[in-house]
Structure formats: C-alpha cells, structure tokens
Amino acid sequence: MATLLYYSRQMHFQREKRLEEFLEALPVAIGVLDATGRPYFANKKAREILGKGVVPNIKPDQIAEVYQNYIVGTNIPYPTEKLPVVRALQGEIASANDIEIRVGDKVIPIEAWGSPIYDDEGNIAYAIVAFQDITDRRRLEAESINFTSQIFQINQAWERFVPRQFLQLLNKNSIAEVKLGDAVQKEMSVLFSDIRSFTSLSETMTPEDNFKFINSYLSVMEPAIRSHNGFIDKYIGDAIMALFSGSLEENTSDTEGENLTADDAVRAGIEMIRQLREYNQGRQRAGYRPIEIGIGINTGFLMLGTVGGHHRMDGTVISDAVNLAARIESLTKNYGVALLISHKTFSQLQDPNAYAIRIIDRVKVKGKSDMVSVFEVFDADPEEIKQKKLHTREKFERGILLFRLGDWAEASDLFEFCLKIYPADSVASFYHKHCQHHLRKST
Incomplete structure (x- = not known):
C-alpha cells in the first residue's frame, strides 16, 4: 500500500x-x-x-x-x-x-x-x-486615431476649397476620388452677387485693407448661402458665385421630390441683403461708407465637373444658365435694385405669392438671342418701402405692359402715380423718363 x-x-x-x-x-x-x-x-x-x-x-x-x-x-x-x-x-x-x-x-x-x-x-x-x-x-491604436484625425482635418481643410456638396454631386466621397473630366448634368439655381463700384472703393484702400474688407464682407455673406442649402462655387474678387442643388436628403433620395433650388436661392439672396444692412451699420459706426450689392439668380441645367490639366485642375460649372445669371446680376445696376431673378427661377418657385415680387422688364440680355423676363424680389427692402412697392405693384406692372405696347402716355401716368407713393422708386423713375423721352420724340 x-x-x-x-x-x-x-x-x-x-x-x-x-x-x-x-x-x-x-x-x-x-x-x-x-x-x-x-x-x-x-x-x-x-x-x-x-x-x-x-x-x-x-x-x-x-x-x-x-x-x-x-x-x-x-x-x-x-x-x-x-x-x-x-x-x-x-x-x-x-x-x-x-x-x-x-x-x-x-x-x-x-x-x-x-x-x-x-x-x-x-x-x-x-x-x-x-x-x-x-x-x-x-x-498602433493611438497612431491610427492620430492618422484618422489628421485625415479628418485634411478633409475639413479641403472642404474650404472644394465644397462637400460639389463632391456629393459628383458621387465622390473625398477629393482623392476626383479625376479630371468628372462631370454631371443637373438642374440647379445659380446666384451671382457683386459689390457696386468696388473698383473705386478699393482704390481708396491699401492692398492689406482690401483683403481685410473682402474677407469681412464674404464671411457675412457665406452663412446666408449655406443656411439655404447652397454652396459657394467660387469667389471672383468681390463677386460670389453660388449654386443651389437642393438639400442633402433631396440629392440622395431615390424618389423624385419637390425641386426647391429656386426657393433656396431666392431666400438666400433675400438673407444676403438683410445681412448686408446689418454689416453696413457696423461699417458706418466705424466711420466707413456703406456698400451696395447686386444679386442675379437664374435656374436651369448645367454641367458641373472638373476642368484643367493633369497637374492643375479646378471644379467649375459650365452652362448658358450660368452665363445668364451673371448677365442678370449686371442688370441690377441699370435698374437700381438689389435682387433680380429670371422667369425660369420665377416659374420654379413653389409659391411666388409668398414673396414680394414684381416684373421689371423683358429684355434681350447682352450675348443672348432670346428674350428674358426679369423680376425684382424686394422682400429685403425696409418694411415701409416694401409696403409702398406692394401698394403700387398692380399699376406698376400695368405700366410695364403699356410701355412694351408703346402706349407712352398712359404708361407715364401710371409710373407717375407710383412715384407719388414712393418717389425713390428707381425702376418707376427709369420707365417714367423713358416714357417722357418717347412722348417728346412723337410730338
């Protein structure tokens, strides 16, 4: 054992x-x-x-x-x-x-x-x-987190030069996927804005002051565009070119929803003018003279994509609709108004009666063969001025029709009525002078 x-x-x-x-x-x-x-x-x-x-x-x-x-x-x-x-x-x-x-x-x-x-x-x-x-x-985990953070920061930095919406419209997840010649056709609203008499204004400033002024102005305008589903395609000196393609959900939806690009663009334009009024108050308090801007909006099909060479390319949009938006912006100087839209944009508004709008003219824009109807959007006018324009709108638009028909006398009377209600109405004054000119020629 x-x-x-x-x-x-x-x-x-x-x-x-x-x-x-x-x-x-x-x-x-x-x-x-x-x-x-x-x-x-x-x-x-x-x-x-x-x-x-x-x-x-x-x-x-x-x-x-x-x-x-x-x-x-x-x-x-x-x-x-x-x-x-x-x-x-x-x-x-x-x-x-x-x-x-x-x-x-x-x-x-x-x-x-x-x-x-x-x-x-x-x-x-x-x-x-x-x-x-x-x-x-x-x-390795820390390095991976750090690397991911760096990539995120780089993507954020790139978004300042190439908007995220631009990549999205090209069906790209990042700038690294974009190739020369990538392009897509889409119906969008195009907004052009420009500072009036910027050349003479800039001549009074040093180059450094010019940059500070431009950046302070653009930093006020950008949020108005972004908050209405738009993105800035490019800055051209003091000018802004912005695109509106609808919200992120609309772009990714498989169903065909309402096209709100025209409304987004018009609302952005209205907000830009309102923000400019506050910006000018700050300029005046600082001893600077206020500035004025003109905004033109058009809606239509365009090609959005990349152009250039293999070593240097840029994102851009190419279309007759883009050129027309720029031409409409230039018309704001002729009529002395802040915001004009084309008939194509007007026709795509969900409810035109929701805005303060009046027809301004039917014109043949420089470089174009077709006639274009142009409308003023005056929602951003001070309330007193807005009400006066609304009060005279029916007679004003009848005056436009009679002017186009060559009835200078009756058109002149209608514009004269408008000027009695609102003497500073630059468009009514414009037409009244032209009526008087035609009447003098006919006598």
Whole structure:
C-alpha cells in the first residue's frame, strides 16, 4: 500500500512538473491562484511583465496593490473584485483590457483572461489568468486615431476649397476620388452677387485693407448661402458665385421630390441683403461708407465637373444658365435694385405669392438671342418701402405692359402715380423718363 501511494505521488509530481514546463514555455504570461486566492504560480513571461514572481501569503484583496495593477491612464488601483483572475475564483470566465502594470518607471498596459480550474469533484481548485503586454497594440491604436484625425482635418481643410456638396454631386466621397473630366448634368439655381463700384472703393484702400474688407464682407455673406442649402462655387474678387442643388436628403433620395433650388436661392439672396444692412451699420459706426450689392439668380441645367490639366485642375460649372445669371446680376445696376431673378427661377418657385415680387422688364440680355423676363424680389427692402412697392405693384406692372405696347402716355401716368407713393422708386423713375423721352420724340 505504501508503495502504491509513493508511485501515485511520483506520477502526480511528474504531471505537475510537465505542466509547469509547458506553462513556462508559453509566449503568453500565465499566473495561477490557489483555491484560497493566494498566488501559486507565475511563468517566465509573467515574471518579466510583473517584475516579480509569486509573492506568498498575500490575500486576494492585496493582489492589485502588490502587483501594481491600475486602471489605464489613472492613478486608481484596479478594483480587486474586477480582476479577471479573482473573478475566475467565483467561477466566471472573464477578461479585461483596461489594466496597466507599473514596474519602476515603466507602465505596461495588459489584456488579461481569467478562467476557473475544477478538481475531480467539481470544486474550484485554481484560477488561471493569461495576460499579455499590449503596448505595441496601444501605440498602433493611438497612431491610427492620430492618422484618422489628421485625415479628418485634411478633409475639413479641403472642404474650404472644394465644397462637400460639389463632391456629393459628383458621387465622390473625398477629393482623392476626383479625376479630371468628372462631370454631371443637373438642374440647379445659380446666384451671382457683386459689390457696386468696388473698383473705386478699393482704390481708396491699401492692398492689406482690401483683403481685410473682402474677407469681412464674404464671411457675412457665406452663412446666408449655406443656411439655404447652397454652396459657394467660387469667389471672383468681390463677386460670389453660388449654386443651389437642393438639400442633402433631396440629392440622395431615390424618389423624385419637390425641386426647391429656386426657393433656396431666392431666400438666400433675400438673407444676403438683410445681412448686408446689418454689416453696413457696423461699417458706418466705424466711420466707413456703406456698400451696395447686386444679386442675379437664374435656374436651369448645367454641367458641373472638373476642368484643367493633369497637374492643375479646378471644379467649375459650365452652362448658358450660368452665363445668364451673371448677365442678370449686371442688370441690377441699370435698374437700381438689389435682387433680380429670371422667369425660369420665377416659374420654379413653389409659391411666388409668398414673396414680394414684381416684373421689371423683358429684355434681350447682352450675348443672348432670346428674350428674358426679369423680376425684382424686394422682400429685403425696409418694411415701409416694401409696403409702398406692394401698394403700387398692380399699376406698376400695368405700366410695364403699356410701355412694351408703346402706349407712352398712359404708361407715364401710371409710373407717375407710383412715384407719388414712393418717389425713390428707381425702376418707376427709369420707365417714367423713358416714357417722357418717347412722348417728346412723337410730338
């Protein structure tokens, strides 16, 4: 009997020795607690990471302190009850990746997995924990986050030069996907705006003051465009060319919804004029003279894409609709008004009666063969002026019709009526003078 007991102990010892040799050879750190929660074994890799081996006679609630376990990035000791090896003593299979071990001046982040080991009777005999140094992984993760952040910042910077909406219309996710010749045809509203008499204004300023003025002015105009689903295609000195293609949802929808590009553009133009009024108040307080702008809007199909060469290209839009918008803007000087739209834009407004609009003329724009009807939008006028224009609108528009028909006398009377109500009406004055000119010629 004694011999059998001896051989049994020898076999048990040999099994434990082979198991210990196996655990020592593993490239992963291994630690073992006995059933009472005291350290029982630590392999070579564990001793390297922990800076020590088995510390006998310590209690489970001392493990975090003895082995310097902390919550990652803090000076808070890791809660003992949350350590995977301690949880394994409770019969759990647990893991954690928010532990760091401090050995001298070294800080080692680890990932750990704990598992219970049962005896033949189903009782927990040991708790084993496998853990590894994840310093390299954390470094790579940090580099990846940093790289992603840099890419995000670069994309944000690019959006200042190439608007996100421009890329979206080309079905591109980033500027890196854009190639020379990429283009798409789409119906859009085009807005041109320009500062009146900018050349003479700029001659009174130094180049540095010119830049400051332009940037302060444009920074006021841009939000009015962006807030109405538009984006600025380009700045041309003091001029702005903006495009309206509808909201993001409209562009990505598979169903054909209402086309709101005309309304967006007109609302943006109205907002620009209102913002200019506030901007001018600031200029006057600072001792500068106020500025005036003209805005022209047209709606139609255009080609949006990239032009240039392989080493230098630019995003642009090409269409007769674009040229017409620029021509309409130039007409604002002739009539002395701030905002003009074409009949194409007028016809696409969801509810033209929602705006303060009156027809101004039917003209043949320079460089164009077709006649174009032009409308003034005067929602942004001061309320008193707006009401006077609304009050005289019916007679004003009848005067326009009679003028076109050559009835100079009756047209003149109608415009004269308008001027009595609102003497500063530049358009009524324009037509009244022309009526008088024709009447003098006919006598």
